[in-house]
Amino acid sequence: MATQQSKSKLFLSTVIFGAVSISFYVLLFTNEKLVTDTFTKGGIYTLFPIGTVFLFSFIHGAFASNLLSLLGIEAKKK
Amino acid sequence: MKKLVIVVLFSLFLLPLASAVFAAGGAGPDKSMLKGVFTEINEAAHTAVLRKDGTTELKSLIIGEKVKPETLRLGKKVLVSLDHDAGENVIKDVSIMFMDMTLKKLLALLTVGLVGGILSGFIGSGGAFVLTPAMMSLGAPGAVAVASNMCHKFPKAMIGTYKRWKYGQVDIKLALTMSATAIVGVQIGVMIQKYILNKWGNDGSNLYVSAMFVVVLVLVGGYVAYDAYKLSKGGKDKPEQTASTLALAMQKINLPPMMNFKVAKVRISAWVTIPVGLATGMLAATIAVGGFIGVPGMIYVIGASAMVASATELGIAFVMGLWGSIQWGLSGLIDIRLSVLLLATSLIGVQVGALGTTYVKDYVIKITMAATMLIVAVSRGALLPGYLAKFGLVGQISPSTAAFLESLSFWALVAALGVAGFISTGAMVKGMIADRKESKLHIIAEADRA
Structure with missing residues (x-):
C-alpha cells in the first residue's frame, strides 16, 4: 500500500513538473523574437539567459528525475 | 599557523599568474x-x-x-x-544570429542533446565536440553555437554532478581545486589562440586546433584504451583498482601544501594538481573539451578511480561552464532557444548516464572514453591534409578528395557519439538486467528460508 501511495505521489509530481516545464517552453517559443532580442543585449541582460537555464534545469531536471523513477530506471541500490 | 602561511604563499603565487592572463583578455568572442x-x-x-x-x-x-x-x-x-x-x-x-527554427532542426537538437547528455553523465564530458559543429551546420554562427552550447553545458553538468554526488562519486574539493587552475588554463589557452590567429591567420588557427586535437586524443585516448584493455583482460574482477605508477610516484612528493581528497581517497601535493588543472583549461580553450585531459589527468596523475574522476569532471564542467557562459552572455551571443532545446533532452540523458555508472565496472568508463577520443581524433585528422595544403606543407589535394575527407570528418563525429552512446547504454542495460536477476534470486532465497 505504501509503495502504491508513493507511486501515485511520484506520478502526480511528474505531471506537475512536466506541465510547468512545457508551459515554460511554450511561453519562450511563442515570444521567440522578444526573448532572443532581449537576452542578447549583453551586459546586465546576461542575467536573463543564465537565470533561465537555471530555472529550466530545476523544473525540467526534477521532471526528468521523477519520470525516470516512474519508469523504474533507477540507480543500483547498494 | 604553518598551514595558513603556506596557503597564503600558494595563493600569492597564483594571483599574479591569474591577473597577468586576465589582463591579456578573457575567453569570449572576437572583439572586432x-x-x-x-x-x-x-x-x-x-x-x-x-x-x-x-x-x-x-x-x-x-x-x-x-x-x-x-x-x-x-x-x-x-x-x-x-x-x-x-x-x-x-x-x-x-x-x-537567430536561425529560423524548423521541425527538422528541433528534432536534430533534441537528438544530439539526449546522446550528449548520456555521454556527459557517464564519462563526465562529451557532447561539445559534436554539439557545436551540429548547431553550426543547422545554421547558427560559430560564436553563437559555442555560446549556446556553453550555456546548456553548465546546468546539465550541475544536474549530473548532483546525481553522481548522491551516489558518492564526486570529490567536491578536487573539483574546486581543479576548476581554479583550469580557469587560469583557459586564459593561457586563449592567449595562445590569439597569438596564433594574429601571426598565421584563420588557417593557422584551424591547423593548430586540429593538430592539438589529433595529438592529444591519439596519445591520451590510446593510453586509456591500452589501460582499459589490460583491465578488461585481467583485472576486472579486482574490487579496487590500484593507482597508476605515475600517480603513486606523485603522491610520494611531499611538497606542502598537501591536500586530502576524501572521496578520491588521495593525499597529494597541491602543486601536482596545478599542471593537471592548467592543461584541462588550456585544452578546453583550444578544443572545447577539457575533460579529455581532465579525466585521464585525475586518473593517471592524481590517482583517482575512473568513477570518481568522471564524476568530478562534471563538477569542473559546471564551474567552468558557468564562468564561460557569463563571458559569452556579457557579449550577448547566447541563443537561449538552442540552449533550452538541448536541455530538454540532455537533462534526461545526463541522469540516465549518471545512474548508469552505478551498474558498470570502472574499466567500462575507460573504454567508452577511449573509444570516443580515438574516433574524434579520426574526425579531426581527416581535416589535417586540407589545412596543411593551405600552408603549402603538402601538395594540393583534389576537390573530390577534400569533399570525401570533409564528409569522413562529419560522419566520424556522428560515429563517435553513436559508439559512445551504444557502449554506455549497452553496459548499463546489461548491468541493470543482472542486478534485477540477482535481487529476484535474493527474494526467492529469502522466501525459501522463511
Missing part, C-alpha cells in the same frame, strides 16, 4: 565583431548602415568583395565581422 541590425542596404553602391545592438548609434559600412549584397537582410539581428586588411569598416562576413 559587430552585432546589430541593418537599417539600410544599398546594393548598387555596395554600402550598408548598421544600428549597433543596444544603442542608437548608426555605423556606415562598405560591403566587401566576398559578400553578396543581395544576401543581406534588413531588420534581422546579425553578426558582422570586418576585414581589417581591406580597409576600415569593410564587411568580411555577415551571419544571421
Whole structure:
C-alpha cells in the first residue's frame, strides 16, 4: 500500500513538473523574437539567459528525475 | 599557523599568474565583431548602415568583395565581422544570429542533446565536440553555437554532478581545486589562440586546433584504451583498482601544501594538481573539451578511480561552464532557444548516464572514453591534409578528395557519439538486467528460508 501511495505521489509530481516545464517552453517559443532580442543585449541582460537555464534545469531536471523513477530506471541500490 | 602561511604563499603565487592572463583578455568572442541590425542596404553602391545592438548609434559600412549584397537582410539581428586588411569598416562576413527554427532542426537538437547528455553523465564530458559543429551546420554562427552550447553545458553538468554526488562519486574539493587552475588554463589557452590567429591567420588557427586535437586524443585516448584493455583482460574482477605508477610516484612528493581528497581517497601535493588543472583549461580553450585531459589527468596523475574522476569532471564542467557562459552572455551571443532545446533532452540523458555508472565496472568508463577520443581524433585528422595544403606543407589535394575527407570528418563525429552512446547504454542495460536477476534470486532465497 505504501509503495502504491508513493507511486501515485511520484506520478502526480511528474505531471506537475512536466506541465510547468512545457508551459515554460511554450511561453519562450511563442515570444521567440522578444526573448532572443532581449537576452542578447549583453551586459546586465546576461542575467536573463543564465537565470533561465537555471530555472529550466530545476523544473525540467526534477521532471526528468521523477519520470525516470516512474519508469523504474533507477540507480543500483547498494 | 604553518598551514595558513603556506596557503597564503600558494595563493600569492597564483594571483599574479591569474591577473597577468586576465589582463591579456578573457575567453569570449572576437572583439572586432559587430552585432546589430541593418537599417539600410544599398546594393548598387555596395554600402550598408548598421544600428549597433543596444544603442542608437548608426555605423556606415562598405560591403566587401566576398559578400553578396543581395544576401543581406534588413531588420534581422546579425553578426558582422570586418576585414581589417581591406580597409576600415569593410564587411568580411555577415551571419544571421537567430536561425529560423524548423521541425527538422528541433528534432536534430533534441537528438544530439539526449546522446550528449548520456555521454556527459557517464564519462563526465562529451557532447561539445559534436554539439557545436551540429548547431553550426543547422545554421547558427560559430560564436553563437559555442555560446549556446556553453550555456546548456553548465546546468546539465550541475544536474549530473548532483546525481553522481548522491551516489558518492564526486570529490567536491578536487573539483574546486581543479576548476581554479583550469580557469587560469583557459586564459593561457586563449592567449595562445590569439597569438596564433594574429601571426598565421584563420588557417593557422584551424591547423593548430586540429593538430592539438589529433595529438592529444591519439596519445591520451590510446593510453586509456591500452589501460582499459589490460583491465578488461585481467583485472576486472579486482574490487579496487590500484593507482597508476605515475600517480603513486606523485603522491610520494611531499611538497606542502598537501591536500586530502576524501572521496578520491588521495593525499597529494597541491602543486601536482596545478599542471593537471592548467592543461584541462588550456585544452578546453583550444578544443572545447577539457575533460579529455581532465579525466585521464585525475586518473593517471592524481590517482583517482575512473568513477570518481568522471564524476568530478562534471563538477569542473559546471564551474567552468558557468564562468564561460557569463563571458559569452556579457557579449550577448547566447541563443537561449538552442540552449533550452538541448536541455530538454540532455537533462534526461545526463541522469540516465549518471545512474548508469552505478551498474558498470570502472574499466567500462575507460573504454567508452577511449573509444570516443580515438574516433574524434579520426574526425579531426581527416581535416589535417586540407589545412596543411593551405600552408603549402603538402601538395594540393583534389576537390573530390577534400569533399570525401570533409564528409569522413562529419560522419566520424556522428560515429563517435553513436559508439559512445551504444557502449554506455549497452553496459548499463546489461548491468541493470543482472542486478534485477540477482535481487529476484535474493527474494526467492529469502522466501525459501522463511
